[in-house]
Amino acid sequence: MTSHAFSQVDVFTTGPGLGNPLAVVAAAADLTDAQMQRFANWTNLSETTFLLPPFQEGADYRVRIFTPGSELPFAGHPTLGSAHVWLENGGVPKTAGVVVQECGAGLVAVKHDGGRLAFAAPPRRRTGPLPEENVAKICAALGIERSTVLRHQWADNGPQWQALQLTDARAVLDVEPDYAALAPFGVGLVGAGPPGDDADFEVRALMGFEPVPAEDPATGSLNAALAQWLIAEGHAPQRYTVRQGTRLGRNARIEVAAEGQDIWIGGEVRTVIRGTAEL
Structure with missing residues (x-):
């Protein structure tokens, strides 16, 4: 069992408890897939994320995003919440004012200006009218x-x-x-x-x-x-x-x-809980 910095944040919020909660586990490189999935199931939030060293050149950190039952390649409020925690824990982006997140969907840019964060919308995998x-x-x-x-x-x-x-x-x-x-x-x-x-x-x-x-x-x-x-x-x-x-x-x-060619999705993120997770 190891200790990990843990945060629970409120994303897209306008006040305490008015946004979407997210659990974030930092420095999670030692955790197995099964441990991540089990902890995400235990938090019982829509998503729990785990911060890891990046694989891709140009990325500041890597994130894995889990629902209680499966892993997602990308999700929006986990992207902003994870970037917020990474910065709050002392992360310094390679490019001032822009955090580059690596996730299952590729690299996602996250602008930060004070308390507000915004991510660049990734390409859609499918478009057009529904059947x-x-x-x-x-x-x-x-x-x-x-x-x-x-x-x-x-x-x-x-x-x-x-x-x-x-x-x-x-x-x-x-x-x-x-x-x-x-x-x-x-x-x-x-x-x-x-x-x-x-x-x-x-x-x-x-x-x-x-x-x-x-x-x-x-x-x-x-x-x-x-x-x-x-x-x-x-x-x-x-x-x-x-x-x-x-x-x-x-x-x-x-x-x-x-x-320009980018669409940015932004909002306020606030940390509600800080502590350690014993995993």
């Missing part, structure tokens, strides 16, 4: 009419999201998903907010897959893929703000900005 049979199944599982869907798209950048833009934010918030009927899909819903609202879009991430079907309070991967789709097709401005987690009693904010 109509998928849309029909999703609508049935969500209890909505097909006419409520303005447009749809694959949003697969590691997590295999399928995205629907609904008529407005109210339509997104009114959805009552039947998770058993939704399985095995992971569905992202987005709808424009009303004029004068403090967020341009409302987003919900509904996970019909393992380990337990649930709604995610703040989802970087989904918002990255949504931004690539909506901005490219002219359905969203070059910069906008997303609110997520409303139905869960959270109040997360995700800041989206298109800069």
Whole structure:
């Protein structure tokens, strides 16, 4: 058994307990795959990450990202939370102001400016409209009419999201998903907010897959893929703000900005718990 620095952070938060929690284990090179997976299962958070020395030239650190049941090649809030902990534990990036994270999906740049971090959206692995049979199944599982869907798209950048833009934010918030009927899909819903609202879009991430079907309070991967789709097709401005987690009693904010060929997904990260993990 060995001791490891451990942090639990709140990602995309607007205040204590209002974002998405993440567990981070530092200096984890001595841990086996089985130990990582077992600890991630024990924390019972949507993701737990482990910080390791990088393999690729140009990377500042490497991260492995585990759900309670499996490993992910990439995920958004674990990327920001891991970079925050790496910096807080004394990490110094090779390039000032930009941390380069190595993960299963490759190298991901993370800008840091004070307390706010933003990652560059990785390429989507699959794009284009969904099969109509998928849309029909999703609508049935969500209890909505097909006419409520303005447009749809694959949003697969590691997590295999399928995205629907609904008529407005109210339509997104009114959805009552039947998770058993939704399985095995992971569905992202987005709808424009009303004029004068403090967020341009409302987003919900509904996970019909393992380990337990649930709604995610703040989802970087989904918002990255949504931004690539909506901005490219002219359905969203070059910069906008997303609110997520409303139905869960959270109040997360995700800041989206298109800069040249890159789309940056950012937000606040705060450390809530510091200590050691005996593994």
